[in-house]
Amino acid sequence: MQFEASAGKTPISETPISETPISEAPISEAPISEEKSILVSLGVHTMIEHLEGTHETVNYRKNTNLRIYDNHQYEEYPMHWHSPIEIVMPVHQDYRVEYADSASILHEGDILIICPGVLHHFYACEGQRYIIQAEISSVLNLREIDSILTIIQPALLITPKLFPEVYSQIRDLVVRIEREYLKGESFFEASIYSMIAEIFVLIGRSRAQATQRFAADDVRQKKYVEKFMDVCSYIDEHCTENLTLDDIASYSGFSKYHFTRLFKQFTGSTFYKYLNQKRITRAERSLSDMTLSVTDVAMASGFTSMSAFIRMFKIMKGCTPSEFRRMYSPNLGQLSSGGSSPVL
Numbered sequence: 001m002q003f004e005a006s007a008g009k010t011p012i013s014e015t016p017i018s019e020t021p022i023s024e025a026p027i028s029e030a031p032i033s034e035e036k037s038i039l040v041s042l043g044v045h046t047m048i049e050h051l052e053g054t055h056e057t058v059n060y061r062k063n064t065n066l067r068i069y070d071n072h073q074y075e076e077y078p079m080h081w082h083s084p085i086e087i088v089m090p091v092h093q094d095y096r097v098e099y100a101d102s103a104s105i106l107h108e109g110d111i112l113i114i115c116p117g118v119l120h121h122f123y124a125c126e127g128q129r130y131i132i133q134a135e136i137s138s139v140l141n142l143r144e145i146d147s148i149l150t151i152i153q154p155a156l157l158i159t160p161k162l163f164p165e166v167y168s169q170i171r172d173l174v175v176r177i178e179r180e181y182l183k184g185e186s187f188f189e190a191s192i193y194s195m196i197a198e199i200f201v202l203i204g205r206s207r208a209q210a211t212q213r214f215a216a217d218d219v220r221q222k223k224y225v226e227k228f229m230d231v232c233s234y235i236d237e238h239c240t241e242n243l244t245l246d247d248i249a250s251y252s253g254f255s256k257y258h259f260t261r262l263f264k265q266f267t268g269s270t271f272y273k274y275l276n277q278k279r280i281t282r283a284e285r286s287l288s289d290m291t292l293s294v295t296d297v298a299m300a301s302g303f304t305s306m307s308a309f310i311r312m313f314k315i316m317k318g319c320t321p322s323e324f325r326r327m328y329s330p331n332l333g334q335l336s337s338g339g340s341s342p343v344l
Helices: 035-042 143-152 168-182 188-209 220-240 246-253 256-267 271-287 294-300 306-317 321-328 332-339
Strands: 066-071 077-080 086-093 095-099 103-105 111-114 120-122 128-134 155-158
Touching: 066 168, 066 332, 077 271, 077 332, 086 095, 086 168, 095 111, 095 256, 103 155, 111 168, 111 220, 120 271, 143 188, 143 220, 143 271, 143 332, 188 256, 220 246, 246 256, 246 271, 256 271, 271 294, 271 306, 271 321, 294 306, 294 321
Parallel strands: none
Antiparallel strands: 066 128, 077 120, 086 111, 086 128, 095 103, 095 120, 111 155
């Protein structure tokens, strides 16, 4: 796939700072500054600056692992993937996006979190949106955060209707992240990562609250949450083994029927979907090692047959393992498919 750079996404670090307090600034009314218009007209900093095949290498802000855009141009960003997580929030007019095998129309204030490595496509739309890209590999060292990321794979849509208890807090955090990046004060990166972690915590607690109707009191609910965090960690560590629903229900201490209901309430996913997501995540990492065959990767990731591996990989990633490997290593893809060199 070829992509030609065009004017569009102006990094927030190059826009003037608004003096309006966050609490008083309506996100749907953000005029485009003269400076920003000049930058756009000159073609400065389109969002996708380095694209090889469908793999985008994000050009982070200097000395950080962050890139945040105030996107207001009618510009299409073709199917691509990258290592950082991406948070998208329209602030004026709707925004059409496609990811994995799903498509959504994001309305003003809706928030879409796209996990690392997920293929996605942004359509050309009028309006304005905040787009946050953040490398989170260091954050994933926190066991709870890693479990939450698995729960929301491949992406999570946050709206007032879907997350009524925490939506306003998450929306305010997205706005604060944009403002913090814009100001660029000392320790702004640490501040932003603390807010990203807080977003994950709010998502996790929202999931935990879903188990409340099964708990007679707060103490019992806390025990349920602790139990299912432990269950998720156990699955994470043993996902390449022959785990069954009976095994994990027994490990949790619940009957299979009760475990199935509670697990779905806590994670928003079935046990087998969660297990397969963990296995596919393992496979993604292994596919970057060109010394391993796709068959080796499948077996090492817990799949007992190639057909099951390919089918599940395509369901969750929108492509086959071999296609994913070519995306990860464009030069290999060009040699094997005869494709032309991508435009950077």
